[in-house]
Amino acid sequence: MSERTMPTDPAEKAEKTRIRAQDQIWVERAQAGDQEAFRHLVERYQRRVYAVAYGIVRNRDDAWDIAQEAFVKAYRNLSRFQGNSGFYTWLYRITYNLCIDNMRARSRRSFVEIDSSRMLQAAVAKEAPLETHPAKTADRRELAEQIEKALNQLSEKHRAIIVLREIEGLSYEEIADVLKVSKGTVMSRLFHARRKLQDLLEPYLKADQSVLPRLNLTTQRS
Amino acid sequence: MTESNDENLDEPGFTAEAFEAQDAEFQQLGQCLRATGESWENSQDWAQFYPELEERLVATVNALNFDLEHGALQQHFERAVEDREGQWTAFTQRVLDEANRSENLAARQPLSAQAVEELRSDIESTLDDVEPRFENQFFRQLQGQLGPEKTSLWQRMANTISQWIRPPSWAWGSLAVAMMAAFVLVSASQREPLEPVAVTAPNKVQVDSIQFEGTVTLSQSEDLTVIWLADASG
Numbered sequence: 001m002s003e004r005t006m007p008t009d010p011a012e013k014a015e016k017t018r019i020r021a022q023d024q025i026w027v028e029r030a031q032a033g034d035q036e037a038f039r040h041l042v043e044r045y046q047r048r049v050y051a052v053a054y055g056i057v058r059n060r061d062d063a064w065d066i067a068q069e070a071f072v073k074a075y076r077n078l079s080r081f082q083g084n085s086g087f088y089t090w091l092y093r094i095t096y097n098l099c100i101d102n103m104r105a106r107s108r109r110s111f112v113e114i115d116s117s118r119m120l121q122a123a124v125a126k127e128a129p130l131e132t133h134p135a136k137t138a139d140r141r142e143l144a145e146q147i148e149k150a151l152n153q154l155s156e157k158h159r160a161i162i163v164l165r166e167i168e169g170l171s172y173e174e175i176a177d178v179l180k181v182s183k184g185t186v187m188s189r190l191f192h193a194r195r196k197l198q199d200l201l202e203p204y205l206k207a208d209q210s211v212l213p214r215l216n217l218t219t220q221r222s
Numbered sequence: 223m224t225e226s227n228d229e230n231l232d233e234p235g236f237t238a239e240a241f242e243a244q245d246a247e248f249q250q251l252g253q254c255l256r257a258t259g260e261s262w263e264n265s266q267d268w269a270q271f272y273p274e275l276e277e278r279l280v281a282t283v284n285a286l287n288f289d290l291e292h293g294a295l296q297q298h299f300e301r302a303v304e305d306r307e308g309q310w311t312a313f314t315q316r317v318l319d320e321a322n323r324s325e326n327l328a329a330r331q332p333l334s335a336q337a338v339e340e341l342r343s344d345i346e347s348t349l350d351d352v353e354p355r356f357e358n359q360f361f362r363q364l365q366g367q368l369g370p371e372k373t374s375l376w377q378r379m380a381n382t383i384s385q386w387i388r389p390p391s392w393a394w395g396s397l398a399v400a401m402m403a404a405f406v407l408v409s410a411s412q413r414e415p416l417e418p419v420a421v422t423a424p425n426k427v428q429v430d431s432i433q434f435e436g437t438v439t440l441s442q443s444e445d446l447t448v449i450w451l452a453d454a455s456g
Contacts, residue, residue, distance in 0.1 A: 035368065039361055046360050050352070051345050060348060064355070072367045147337045166338045167345060187248075188236045194244045194334050195235075201333035 023087040031078045038078075042071055045088055048168065049095050055163035056099040056156055057106075066102060070095040085177045092170075092178045096160055103156040143204060150200035158193035165190055238262035244334075 023044075029037035049070050054063035073094050074081075081090055151159065164170045164178060165186075176183045239262060242252040252262065 035365075038368075042361050042364060046356055047349055050356075051349060054348055055341065055345055060352065064352070068360070068364055068367065071364055075368050143336075144340060147333075147340045150337060151341055162338065162341070167342050187241055187245075191236050191241045191244060197337050198334040201337060204333065 020086045024083055027078065027081060027083070027087055030075070031081075038075055041074075041087065045091055046071070048088070049091060052092060052095050052160075052163055052168060053099055055167055056096070056160045057102050058152060058159075062102055062106075066095065066098045069098055073098075086174075089170075089174050089177045092164070092168075093180070096164075096178055099160065100156055146201065146204055150197055153200055154193060154196060157189065158196060161186065161189050162193050162197070 023041065026037040026040050030041065046067060050063055050067040053066040053070070054060060057063055057066065070091060074091055081087065154162070161175065161179070164175050165172075170178065172183045172186045175186045179186065181189075238248075238252070242248045242262075
């Protein structure tokens with residue numbers, strides 16, 4: 001899940017091609033009824049499917065159920081998979097649609113479970129060294145809470161595109177395939193998602209910007 | 223499901239330059255463009271032709287051997303200043319401009335990037351917590367929902383035919399018992415001296431047909447097997 005840089009490493013491309021070819025073999029066997037072949041696909045993608053689901057719905061139990069349902073749907077509709085895209089983009093599409101359905105159902109119930117706050121705080125506390133001043137720890141915790149709140153204020157579609165791009169590292173083309181939109185729409189949606197996140201967090205941007213990287217460039221003109 | 227442009231997802235304000243301010247990969251493309259004297263305005267429909275644009279710029283980067291990473295720009299500038307003993311050239315000015323530009327871009331997006339890192343950390347932490355469930359439970363739970371393994375009609379036919387051609391080992395024993403039974407039945411019903419049956423080899427009996435209704439009792443000793451047949455008609 002590292003930040004994407006340009007140009008794409010040839011080794012990375014070759015690995016992707018190899019994985020896609022292997023997936024295709026397992027898919028064909030699974031289409032013929034071989035459940036063991038489908039098991040290979042499940043074991044390869046179960047964590048990533050869960051990660052996408054959790055990133056969007058922000059609830060562990062719902063994410064688990066969505067991940068299960070995504071694989072069940074994939075298995076039952078294997079005959080429809082034609083191999084024009086990679087198996088994992090098809091699987092991500094199923095997962096994304098299930099997440100959207102889940103969020104809509106939850107909003108109809110007017111009940112939103114957010115159980116990640118404790119986890120986020122635990123992550124912040126874990127990273128804070130023991131000798132840190134309590135005030136700084138409190139600042140970090142407050143910032144973590146505000147980040148958590150901002151993430152949950154994003155629409156599920158905005159959150160989805162951030163998860164697919166920033167966390168899963170999908171290319172614009174792959175995301176376009178998952179979401180069934182044009183690449184321009186992917187870029188536009190990603191732009192607005194990031195800007196929304198920045199706007200929500202703007203009040204917490206420190207005035208001195210001391211955490212920002214600086215180039216100590218001095219010049220002398222001859 | 224086809225996505226629709228709803229929920230104000232595509233508000234105005236989305237331009238190549240604005241997107242470049244957010245996106246590290248797109249920023250690199252922009253730097254490549256400017257390094258070759260081009261601009262986003264000249265690259266019509268840049269989003270639509272992104273793959274072609276990217277390929278061209280990749281070729282340009284490789285040709286120029288131009289490392290666009292922020293830290294590398296700084297080092298490049300410092301080396302250039304050292305080499306020229308502080309003398310400015312248009313080239314060093316251009317490098318400085320690019321370095322400052324990337325710093326400004328980074329300054330504009332600290333919190334959204336930090337938010338993404340927190341999200342990534344949260345997801346990874348959650349994955350660690352549920353890892354035991356993946357190891358022990360996920361596929362087993364899934365299997366209950368997948369149902370029995372599907373086989374095609376052709377596979378079922380092939381399985382049946384293969385059973386006829388290659389009967390299981392116990393079937394050979396049954397056939398031997400049936401042969402012996404037929405031998406005894408024939409001799410009992412006819413009450414005549416037994417006609418010798420064709421013997422193809424020691425301990426082998428050749429039987430043409432078998433018909434029997436009744437019960438069969440099998441007795442075995444060390445080197446003798448006796449089959450008792452009780453005719454149902456009495």
